[in-house]
Amino acid sequence: MAVSDIHDDAAEASRSRGGFAPLWGAVFVALICAAPLIAVAIVAVTGPWTDYFGHIAGTRLPVWLANTAIVGVIAVAAAGSIGSASAWTVARYAFPGRRAFEWLLALPLAMPAYAAAYGWYDLTQSTGPLGGLVPVVRGPVGAGFIFAFTLYPYVYLLAREAFASQSSEAYDAARTLGCGPIEAFQRAALPMARPAIAAGLALVVMESLADFGAVVHLGAPTLSVGIIRAWAGEGSVADAARLALVLVSLAFLIFFIERFQRRRARQAAASGRKRPPRRVQLSPVRSALAIGLLSLPLMAGLIIPMGRLGWLATHSAVGRDLGAALWHSVQLAAISGGVAAILGVIAAYALRTRRLPAVLAARLAGLGYAVPGAVAAVGVLALFGWTQDGMDAVWTRLFGMPLPVLLSGGILGLIFAYQSRFAAAAIGPAESALARITPTLDGAARTLGAGPVEVAIRVHWPLIRSGALLAGLLVFVEVLKELPATMILRPFNFDTLAVTAHNYASDERLGMAALPALLIALAALGPMIWIARQMTRSERLVRKEAE
Amino acid sequence: MKGDLLEVCDAVVSFAEGRPAVDRASLSLTCGRVTALLGPSGSGKSSLLRAIAGLERLEAGTVRFAGKTWSGDTVHLDPEARRCGVVFQDYALFPHLTALDNVAFGLRSGSSAKRRELARDRLASVELAHKAKSYPHELSGGEQQRVALARALAPSPDVMLLDEPFSGLDRRLRAELREATTHALREAETAALIVTHDAEEAMAVADQIALMNKGVIVQTGAPDRLYLSPVSETAARLLGDVEAFITRVESGRASTPLGALAAPRRDDGEQVKVLLRPEGIVIDRASADGALAQVTMRQAAGGSARLSLRLENGREVSARVPVTDTIRAGDAVRLRLDERFAVVVTA
Incomplete structure (x- = not known):
């Protein structure tokens, strides 16, 4: 999880011997x-070998693997750009509302991917209000974007911390050596934050691979779905375990690539004292542009799906229990x-x-x-x-x-x-x-x-x-x-809210799935706001100390 | 480029409400000469340096180089267009690049092979050719400083700005690098500005020193002249210890307990301050003339010893004697003033 990685290096520095x-x-x-x-x-x-594995090897397994790959690649590419661009904007520029965006941008983590999938699918399907206007959110591509918009905060939080703690002098040095603002971002600031961004992306991809509800609903079954099918459909724990092993190997591969990246990051952070950057004041026009751009992920990941779920919930029967x-x-x-x-x-x-x-x-x-x-x-x-x-x-x-x-x-x-x-x-x-x-x-x-x-x-x-x-x-x-x-x-x-929502959604009763899905998001929102504000505050403290 | 001038005129930099960080500072740099900007921390030195580099915007005033306006009322040339090499206080080496790639970073013309060759030469000129493949964290503090210097010099900038470039190093290394750096700067024939809070360092490296305090440049001039003829007590203290005596001019002379000195261009009766460097307090045990004083303390300070002396009126002053001198605490001595180390300023 994002926060677990954030102060890892600092922790490393001050571990002590002895004591409790x-x-x-x-x-x-x-x-x-x-x-x-x-x-x-x-x-x-x-475990006992059934012919299940042989059976799916030529049929469903390739589809699951392909979907897993497509979902992962799209989620990584989109969450990576959204997360690092928004982090850079918030960390380096001053504009009205910046302090609010600092924590608001983390909130889509309160929205379960499957809940966002219900909302977006319902909005964009042919009978929905956006039907025909935008492509239907479905299939592995749709699922990739759903993950990008609900999970980008992992990248955002880690990248923001990295950008904010980066010595501004490296960026300034690039400027004095002939780079314009964009080139200095690409050649100095971004490579220095790359380990943090990679850590965020590893979390995004692991969560995407682990998801079940969204990919089922959007018709893009991944390996994770396969595991549950093997257990629920075939009743074979051994086959489920074999599929699980494939999925875990993938996850671990990503995990180790990320760790390897961070090994270099530790060294990278070691040189130079830090002078926290002062934010660049944006002109009114550019401020408006920044606010508009930063609102997009917040709208797509939280507000729009939540609004649609709310509308659905008020227009459908309430499920029992x-x-x-x-x-x-x-x-x-x-x-x-x-x-x-x-x-x-x-x-x-x-x-x-x-x-x-x-x-x-x-x-x-x-x-x-x-x-x-x-x-x-x-x-x-x-x-x-x-x-x-x-x-x-x-x-x-x-x-x-x-x-x-x-x-x-x-x-x-x-x-x-x-x-x-x-x-x-x-x-x-x-x-x-x-x-x-x-x-x-x-x-x-x-x-x-x-x-x-x-x-x-x-x-x-x-x-x-x-x-x-x-x-x-x-x-x-x-x-x-x-x-x-x-x-x-x-x-x-x-039954939990998540299971209830999933069961209704699988029965094509999206209206009744909306309320439990919305309740999850609402119940998660309170703690998430506290978490986001707490993290922002502690980052500010670190910044103040450095100043 | 020799003779080209960088001129800062009435520059104002402010960050928030209140006193500006740089308050109507004026300064000129000449190619081939090294200027030191000396002042206590928080005096606005770094802000002025950053404004010259284009990293801060001026609120008022101008920065012009060779007749071209870099910063002005309506102009702000981006830092990348100024051809200013900057050595940052923490060196700001790119941690993801090797020493060689750091030096090559700012080279933009020619083939990549040619750029690397040039970077290699630059690295060799700071005697770090063998560290080309090392990453910044694998270099010592002194090596990092030299890479930063080579990187800033590589694009052959017109102006070199160095922000406390030796502050992170230990004493011995500092002296060594100071010499190497000034040599490299003179060789490059750029207009160089070194920001420092260390008076000794400023006097060692610079052809010209600008003294800065509370955002204001209080005096500019050659190191010796600044030491001997400060314009105010503040300016005097920036370069070293000084005794100040407030007195009134009588018959064209300002008198102190240690003796009087000429106060040209001052009216009789005007209140003035006499500033006296420790070297200007002459200790004479044999003579019957001069002010009587008692040595209250003797402190060793390398080749010399620092004496605290109490005058008859109770005033404490300090003086220096060679370490071979046998004066010790408790001794009674006679003091007189050496006019060469004294100056009269407005009180």
């Missing part, structure tokens, strides 16, 4: 995150957010010790974000299956009958899968919060008589509180929007 160091905690977090993935790999290799679904969604999201915040802080502490096993464990946990929800779910299913088998065997030996079914997924399974996927998102904010606590601060407290635990409570906690809250809210928003893992693992008759 829950090594076991880090290993525990890593196990939670890695276990489902390991289970997937084991099932894929050892929406109240229960809302409650389930918020409940799951809140529990997961709380657990993730705790795990994130534990992992961040482990990272702070710099001890190799702890760092390895925390980084392993960080890989979880590259694991699509459907894959995590299949892994959790397999794990629980084995555990149940094992306990059955013991129970039968003891009591002569099998154990009543305890672990068939359920709430626990869901939370497990969410953690394995999103705990990585919680490590980053906790880590950057801890990074502000320099070793000398620990030293001061220790010499004043505080023990390691007391230091953690009296010095660290007050300083990392808002970081932990940020981590928890990020996971809250992600879980609220999550669809594929929830679909696979939810207990019988336990």
